[in-house]
Amino acid sequence: MEKYTLPKLPYGYDSLEPHFDSRTMEIHHLKHHQTYLDKLNASLEKYPEFFEKPIEILLSDLNNLPEDVRLSVKNNGGGFYHHSLFWNFLSPNGGGNPSSSFKNILVSSFGDFDLFKEKFSSVALSQFGSGWAWLVEKDGRLDIISTSNQDSPVSSGYKIIIGLDVWEHAYYLNYQNRRADYITAWWNLVNWSEAERRFNEK
């Protein structure tokens, strides 16, 4: 049975410089992401049939998992899944504005594009301790939420459109404790076409 595997980055570790530095990207991918993956795979050894399912399917129905793996899927499965998404939420050609059609969707949900960015940044900044900020969709409605640790929006029925890792491991080497500077830098890297693709995906 195939286990879950570490996805490759769709760009080089140094491609997001100067906003996200190469060393942070490499450690984030090869150490943090890899560790979530290894722990997830180890915990599911007893239940190899789960490797056939996309991890988001397991995360979307945690209560149906055997109790002895539920917490590992929530934490390590969440970490594995969120980082797999996160790399694709970034692009060396990112930042700036979304397409006019996706921008209009954000404007109709949040008033205007700058207000959307302000609200997202504020949610990311105020997430206490480790976690993520998310743009999510449920029942046709877009919302900005945060989750703690690796708790997944998909476990609460949300579709993830875009997400920002605000664990210190994502920024500490370059930005130390200045999460606000990291968030400001992130806006230069947001892969809007991936966000739009996910929004339109059934």
Ligand SMILES: [Fe+2]
């Ligand atoms: Fe991370």
